[in-house]
Amino acid sequence: MIEISNLQKSFGSLEVLKGIDLAIPKGQATGIVGPNGAGKTTLIKTILGLVKQDGGSIRFNGKELDGDWLYRRDIGYMPQVARYPENMKVSELIEFMKGLRDQEAIYEQELITQFSLDSELDKPLRTLSGGNRQKVGATLAMMFNPPILFFDEPTAGLDPRSSHRFKERVAKEKENGKTVIITSHIMSELEQLTDHVIFLLDGRIRFNGAMKQLLTESGEERLESAIARMMDSPEEQAAPANEDGQQFLSEELKIA
């Protein structure tokens, strides 16, 4: 569904993405992890077309993206920080998005009920709490029922109840065959929601594979400890030969 090859991006002299090769097949739930500044957000923003790459290519359903914009009909994105025009009401924002996307918002009511946003609909967005704004963001991302969903640290500002409902919702979307991509620093959340892990370190992919594989290879039980070990000791992790013959590290890193 999304194929990325040798993706590069620098901001000034700072190389953020140093040649990313990645394929995200349809229906896969992927968690993107990595330390702050590893390039997670830049990677997502490049796929979304917010950031223009310096080199490499992104193919979407087999078609190379080059200033395209229609492919975003298939994408729902929930940003890390949800801020909207202050004077707009929630209902107006939803109407505005509906007019802009020209797609049927089949899950509009369902999501509003699920996130208990009914009482907030007539309030201006500036009066909403951070968590409620996050929920509005989640509603906007999912209501058009797009086949691909991006969530950038989705539960950071949600209370436990909302967070639980959000995860239930994402799990349901996953079951319905949606491609889900989540970045998060909360590893337990990724364990629940995703079955595939991409570990970014310093602009390169350190690990790309099934969650189970990562756990067996690192000998840890929890994702958190496995990732923490990878972050702590990049050298040590580069050394062990893969006993079961599976490729653990991306090619570039071995060369480097």
Added chain:
Amino acid sequence: MKNLIHIIKNEWRTLLRGKWVIGYALIFLVLAESLLRFGGGGSETLLSLSSVMLLFVPLVSMIYGILYIYQSREFIELLLIQPVNRGVLYWGLFLGISTPLMAAFMVGTALPLAWHGILGVGAAESMLVLLLGGVLTLIFASLGFVLGLLFYEDRIKGFGFTIVIWLFLAVLYDGIVLMLIFSFGHYPLERFVIVVSMLNPIDLARIMVMLEFDISALMGYTGAVFRRFFGTAAGSLTAAGMLTLWLAAPMWWGLRVFKRKDF
């Protein structure tokens, strides 16, 4: 096209609800009203009004443009990830915020002129002042947009440049030109002065006002040279043509930056 209108409409509604555009219109209303009351009818009143307009409109428009970019960063990013062309989005946002500002100036100024009967008597002059204010609004709002996009991360720098550019174009420019003329008075400077005055949209607008009102004493050096060189009609036309170029240039620049920018 549908999306363009949709975005513009949305900006209008949000702005009107913000109420301060209405405040901006009220300022011009009070200003025009008091000038008309205390200064009598006459072209002097329109002239004073245009002087205030030449100083005030560029500053407010530019600050407004840059402030919009800084305030709406997340919203712009939300729009950018929708299936919308970047060009359409740029024009939607720009026209959506600059046209209410333009309308606020025009309506606020025109109302007192209308009920004092000036719009009927000095139709051409009043129209010119209103139109120039509108054009300057668009020019400087788009300059504000450009500055906001260029200094997306560095707000202090963005605002700094805004103030400096305004100070330079609205206040210092004429003084610098005069100084140059004073220092190099022995050389034939007419062509140079004409070129220099064309590089400043506020100067162009001022020249057009002065040519229309035909007040040599207030024309300033650039205005006088302009009239001697082109004559009133051709001078006005040249100035209007240059102003149109000025209108197109920052908008096009903004569009270019917007299309290539990493958000």
